[in-house]
Amino acid sequence: MKVNPFRLRGGLAPLLIATVLLALFPLIGVPQNWLLYLFLFFIYLALANMWNWLAGYCGLISLCQPAFIGIGGYTLALMTWVGLPIWQGLIAGAIIAALFAVIISIPVFRLSGIYFAVGTLIVPELLRLFFLNWRPVGGLLYGKGAGYAVKGATTIPATDIYWLTLIICIGSVLMMRFILRSNLGLGLAAIRDNASSAASSGINVFKLKFYSFVGSAAITGLAGAAFYIQQGFIEPTSAFNVRWTMVLMLATVIGGVRLEEGPAVGAIIVVFLHFLLARYGGVSLLIQGVILVFIMLIAPQGIMGSVRRALSHRTPHLRRQPARTRG
Amino acid sequence: METPVLSVAGVTKHFGGLTAVKNFSFDVQPGEAIGLMGPNGAGKTTLVNIIYGIYKPDSGKIRFRGSNIGGLSPHRICHLGIARTYQIPQPFATLTALQNIIVAAIYGRGLSRPDAEKTAHEILEQLDLSPKKNTVTLDMDEVALKRLELARVLATRPSLLLIDEVAAGLTEEELPRILEILRNIRQAGVTILLIEHVMKVMTEAVDRIIVMDRGEKIAEGNPGDVMKDRKVIEAYLGEPE
Numbered sequence: 001m002k003v004n005p006f007r008l009r010g011g012l013a014p015l016l017i018a019t020v021l022l023a024l025f026p027l028i029g030v031p032q033n034w035l036l037y038l039f040l041f042f043i044y045l046a047l048a049n050m051w052n053w054l055a056g057y058c059g060l061i062s063l064c065q066p067a068f069i070g071i072g073g074y075t076l077a078l079m080t081w082v083g084l085p086i087w088q089g090l091i092a093g094a095i096i097a098a099l100f101a102v103i104i105s106i107p108v109f110r111l112s113g114i115y116f117a118v119g120t121l122i123v124p125e126l127l128r129l130f131f132l133n134w135r136p137v138g139g140l141l142y143g144k145g146a147g148y149a150v151k152g153a154t155t156i157p158a159t160d161i162y163w164l165t166l167i168i169c170i171g172s173v174l175m176m177r178f179i180l181r182s183n184l185g186l187g188l189a190a191i192r193d194n195a196s197s198a199a200s201s202g203i204n205v206f207k208l209k210f211y212s213f214v215g216s217a218a219i220t221g222l223a224g225a226a227f228y229i230q231q232g233f234i235e236p237t238s239a240f241n242v243r244w245t246m247v248l249m250l251a252t253v254i255g256g257v258r259l260e261e262g263p264a265v266g267a268i269i270v271v272f273l274h275f276l277l278a279r280y281g282g283v284s285l286l287i288q289g290v291i292l293v294f295i296m297l298i299a300p301q302g303i304m305g306s307v308r309r310a311l312s313h314r315t316p317h318l319r320r321q322p323a324r325t326r327g
Numbered sequence: 328m329e330t331p332v333l334s335v336a337g338v339t340k341h342f343g344g345l346t347a348v349k350n351f352s353f354d355v356q357p358g359e360a361i362g363l364m365g366p367n368g369a370g371k372t373t374l375v376n377i378i379y380g381i382y383k384p385d386s387g388k389i390r391f392r393g394s395n396i397g398g399l400s401p402h403r404i405c406h407l408g409i410a411r412t413y414q415i416p417q418p419f420a421t422l423t424a425l426q427n428i429i430v431a432a433i434y435g436r437g438l439s440r441p442d443a444e445k446t447a448h449e450i451l452e453q454l455d456l457s458p459k460k461n462t463v464t465l466d467m468d469e470v471a472l473k474r475l476e477l478a479r480v481l482a483t484r485p486s487l488l489l490i491d492e493v494a495a496g497l498t499e500e501e502l503p504r505i506l507e508i509l510r511n512i513r514q515a516g517v518t519i520l521l522i523e524h525v526m527k528v529m530t531e532a533v534d535r536i537i538v539m540d541r542g543e544k545i546a547e548g549n550p551g552d553v554m555k556d557r558k559v560i561e562a563y564l565g566e567p568e
Binding site: 183186187188189192193194196197198199200201202204205256 | 381402413421425429434435482483
């Protein structure tokens with residue numbers, strides 16, 4: 001079967017080379033702060049991939065990704081408090097995030113389009129309030145807040161955390177590759193192109209979207225948990241923060257939503273912006289917003305969308321825009 | 328008498344103050360080809376949408392092989408063996424013609440990817456679409472899209488096929504081929520309900536015609552008789568002064 005021109009071509013070789021190089025970085029004396037930025041890149045890319053899966057391929061504008069991140073992080077932290085090893089906490093984080101997605105899918109899947117987005121937006125806020133007041137283990141904290149330290153996180157070498165997040169990140173990339181080439185990917189493409197036609201061709205639209213929502217939540221929870229191993233401490237206001245949504249939307253949209261390589265390109269830019277704008281503090285979000293608007297104006301389909309169009313001069317049909325989601 | 332493949336009994340559907348379908352009943356026997364005709368706005372497509380679970384009827388029953396299918400969602404209806412084409416072709420626009428059919432073969436019929444590909448190639452061949460198999464459907468012309476619409480639903484292997492206009496926009500020279508395709512579909516044992524405005528196709532492809540006007544059945548019978556029916560002529564040409 002001929003590969004759809006809207007999907008990424010090319011083999012796994014470049015990905016493999018990049019992975020090996022990145023894995024070697026801590027061993028060849030790359031500076032610590034570089035590794036920190038790469039760590040951020042890995043986390044952001046995994047999160048952005050999972051958001052692209054929902055927003056780009058399922059038409060689900062999920063604004064509750066911070067809920068999965070926070071739940072992943074909290075599960076990890078609480079597990080370390082009851083004496084379980086970190087790696088079990090990571091896996092539990094992914095599972096609990098997925099279970100939570102199953103539960104909230106009951107109300108939010110009744111909504112569609114913009115209503116789905118708004119419905120999901122309030123979920124992290126509800127969790128933030130809940131975790132501010134819920135303290136299942138350990139005594140009251142000094143001062144306010146309901147934070148937990150991730151016990152034992154300080155004993156884990158930074159390079160181990162770096163490799164862990166590299167694995168999660170590459171895992172998310174491979175997962176997207178696999179999904180887009182599987183029957184699930186084909187079904188999602190059909191739903192995206194024409195939902196009513198997809199349903200009358202035998203596709204259970206709800207089921208495919210539901211699986212995607214839960215799968216995306218699991219990996220988002222896993223990446224969130226990994227992030228909090230590095231942080232060593234979790235508290236509700238930063239864990240369930242809408243800033244997460246900003247970051248992963250920025251990464252996906254700048255790079256190119258519904259393009260397999262879009263989130264990777266976008267995540268590089270977002271991390272680079274963090275690096276550049278770190279000294280401007282509160283103004284940095286404003287500057288990022290302006291950059292987003294600017295990119296949307298010159299490249300409405302994201303950077304990779306424009307690149308693909310520029311590369312496909314000789315095949316005119318590639319230059320046309322794919323149809324928008326209907327129904 | 329055999330159980331009808333499709334039985335529509337007393338179906339009524341209102342949209343606000345408008346009665347789109349009014350107490351409509353008919354049966355389709357196995358292997359039969361039925362034509363549904365009527366002026367624009369008569370409610371033909373609405374009726375197909377009701378059968379296909381897109382609209383819920385206000386009253387009345389839809390039975391497929393004797394069991395009630397009212398309230399089932401479209402993908403379930405597809406799995407039961409009912410397929411429909413849309414009046415305006417609804418392809419998966421960013422996929423190729425081949426992929427369009429593969430999707431239907433995988434999800435509509437539960438085939439594995441290799442089997443679905445094989446089936447898709449066969450169906451494309453039958454409908455003369457093979458040269459276009461790797462064309463993204465966004466770039467296909469209307470005539471090819473009509474064929475593709477038929478190809479996609481055939482991939483789900485229906486026993487009952489609801490066709491909402493297949494010949495519109497075709498030239499006189501192209502009609503014999505589409506008639507042949509319809510004949511082949513029937514020969515494969517598929518029961519057909521055909522909505523069509525092109526009379527040549529209607530008279531040659533179906534055994535029985537049901538005429539609909541303003542949501543009601545005004546005539547039913549073999550094509551020759553129905554064409555001479557005074558009510559039918561009035562519905563199309565208006566009442567004589």
